[in-house]
Amino acid sequence: KQEVTQIPAALSVPEGENLVLNCSFTDSAIYNLQWFRQDPGKGLTSLLLIQSSQREQTSGRLNASLDKSSGRSTLYIAASQPGDSATYLCAAPVPGSNYKLTFGKGTLLTVNP
Amino acid sequence: DAGVTQSPTHLIKTRGQHVTLRCSPISGHKSVSWYQQVLGQGPQFIFQYYEKEERGRGNFPDRFSARQFPNYSSELNVNALLLGDSALYLCASSLGGRGSTDTQYFGPGTRLTVL
Numbered sequence: 001k002q003e004v005t006q007i008p009a010a011l012s013v014p015e016g017e018n019l020v021l022n023c024s025f026t027d028s029a030i031y032n033l034q035w036f037r038q039d040p041g042k043g044l045t046s047l048l049l050i051q052s053s054q055r056e057q058t059s060g061r062l063n064a065s066l067d068k069s070s071g072r073s074t075l076y077i078a079a080s081q082p083g084d085s086a087t088y089l090c091a092a093p094v095p096g097s098n099y100k101l102t103f104g105k106g107t108l109l110t111v112n113p
Numbered sequence: 114d115a116g117v118t119q120s121p122t123h124l125i126k127t128r129g130q131h132v133t134l135r136c137s138p139i140s141g142h143k144s145v146s147w148y149q150q151v152l153g154q155g156p157q158f159i160f161q162y163y164e165k166e167e168r169g170r171g172n173f174p175d176r177f178s179a180r181q182f183p184n185y186s187s188e189l190n191v192n193a194l195l196l197g198d199s200a201l202y203l204c205a206s207s208l209g210g211r212g213s214t215d216t217q218y219f220g221p222g223t224r225l226t227v228l
Binding site for chain 1: 201
């Protein structure tokens with residue numbers, strides 16, 4: 001069984017600050033790990049997928065890392081903007097599957113102008 | 114290109130009723146997954162269908178069922194609705210391969226309220 005934990009549950013930062021969101025998972029035999037963004041009442045937007053063979057993946061101001069041995073992933077957001085305000089979710093598949101995702105509860109990020 | 118689409122957007126039902134939710138995947142995607150997200154929680158896996166066959170099922174009662182059509186669209190059916198079924202129901206599509214690069218793309222969801 002896979003369990004995913006995200007810390008902190010909520011984070012408030014001033015605009016322009018760099019920040020790190022944390023995700024931990026219990027079973028490291030995963031194919032990949034995905035980070036998503038969710039705006040209030042909306043669906044999920046895929047941000048980054050890190051394959052198990054990778055240690056990092058970058059998209060614009062976002063950088064995600066994966067350390068399978070410690071069961072941790074981080075999402076780094078550079079130069080945060082008010083438009084980054086949303087809930088960020090990480091999801092790890094159940095081992096042996098690449099589709100049955102287990103999600104954390106998310107980190108609610110607020111970027112203040 | 115159109116993303117994942119879901120209908121309806123919102124739905125209000127009463128306890129004991131039945132509901133059908135619909136999902137159309139991204140063009141070229143053969144896999145559809147369904148998730149339930151209650152307020153304040155992360156989504157929970159319900160089903161995955163690939164090439165019209167059920168590939169996986171989460172820990173949900175038999176009141177929940179789904180199917181996938183030849184055009185890869187999918188329906189989620191819930192019978193005998195309970196108040197606890199109130200949630201955002203999310204559909205995700207992917208190519209469906211078994212490799213490590215198969216990204217899941219989510220639709221906007223259907224908000225179900227059971228009164």
